[in-house]
Amino acid sequence: MSSRAPVLPAAPRSPAQDDVASGRGTSSDAGRVVISCDDVHKLYLAGRRSVYALKAISLAVREREFVSIVGRSGCGKSTLLHCIAGLLPASHGEISINGERVERPGRRDVGLVFQTSALLRWRTTRENILLPAEMFGLSRESIEPRVRALLKLTALDGFEHHYPNQLSGGMQQRVAIARALVHDPSVLLMDEPFGALDAQTRETMNVELMRIWEATPKTVLFVTHDLQEAAFLSNRVVVMTSAPGSIQEIVEVPLPHPRRLDMLYSGAFVETVKRLRELLACQR
Numbered sequence: 001m002s003s004r005a006p007v008l009p010a011a012p013r014s015p016a017q018d019d020v021a022s023g024r025g026t027s028s029d030a031g032r033v034v035i036s037c038d039d040v041h042k043l044y045l046a047g048r049r050s051v052y053a054l055k056a057i058s059l060a061v062r063e064r065e066f067v068s069i070v071g072r073s074g075c076g077k078s079t080l081l082h083c084i085a086g087l088l089p090a091s092h093g094e095i096s097i098n099g100e101r102v103e104r105p106g107r108r109d110v111g112l113v114f115q116t117s118a119l120l121r122w123r124t125t126r127e128n129i130l131l132p133a134e135m136f137g138l139s140r141e142s143i144e145p146r147v148r149a150l151l152k153l154t155a156l157d158g159f160e161h162h163y164p165n166q167l168s169g170g171m172q173q174r175v176a177i178a179r180a181l182v183h184d185p186s187v188l189l190m191d192e193p194f195g196a197l198d199a200q201t202r203e204t205m206n207v208e209l210m211r212i213w214e215a216t217p218k219t220v221l222f223v224t225h226d227l228q229e230a231a232f233l234s235n236r237v238v239v240m241t242s243a244p245g246s247i248q249e250i251v252e253v254p255l256p257h258p259r260r261l262d263m264l265y266s267g268a269f270v271e272t273v274k275r276l277r278e279l280l281a282c283q284r
């Protein structure tokens, strides 16, 4: 674990963002629900077959909470994140972010990292990272210090003019993470963002993500297959049942903040991972 402090300059803010940050225009301050899923179902129609991917998901993620989702492959984790991001419509139930019903993607208060990096192959690293800034009309000059800091944070300095096909899979995923952070969203939806990284880079990214989360007020919903990663990063871990995905149990992580790598050897950490493993093991 390095002792380098994360220095991420703030992105220029819109008046609406300032309202959210200050609590103006919201129901209450501390403990405000930022992501809300109320009885969410998702039915996929595949030809003449229909498949329930999600059943009766109700979940409230509060301001500055870091919540992970774990569950067997195919249990609906990506589907849930896509519905919350507005990329897929829920078949039933209601989803809201910052008190506003989710009906379409492209909100400025949300940063997304997909299971695959989803970079534009005709744009360089720097141009890919700048994409949300362009979408939300932020000027290049105002965002430049943040882009430089993100390139450093994700260890991509020196690769800013490379195209995606000139980068490894792990590097492409780091570009996607920098892109999700560039406009300084208050909500981060991350679908196995570190799945393609080697163990050492993954650990570094875990620590850096914790630093960003501890330094800036972000609410994070994070999908992972790695139970240790889930326990290290999270306040709470949602364990999903096998398909159709519903919530089996929500496990609190009794570790203080800031999180440090030596906590991986603490009794509380080991017990949490054991509990998560047991819950998943009792699924068919």
Ligand SMILES: Nc1ncnc2c1ncn2[C@@H]1O[C@H](COP(=O)(O)OP(=O)(O)OP(=O)(O)O)[C@@H](O)[C@H]1O
Binding pocket: 044, 045, 046, 051, 052, 053, 071, 072, 073, 074, 075, 076, 077, 078, 079, 080, 115, 243
């Ligand atoms: N477009 C689609 N049409 C029909 N069925 C789909 C579609 N996308 C996903 N599914 C089905 O929905 C279920 C949940 O898929 P999803 O990708 O959300 O799972 P997941 O938990 O993210 O899996 P993994 O851990 O492997 O990424 C699976 O049974 C999958 O086959």
Ligand SMILES: [Mg+2]
Binding pocket: 077, 078, 079, 115, 191
């Ligand atoms: Mg998935």
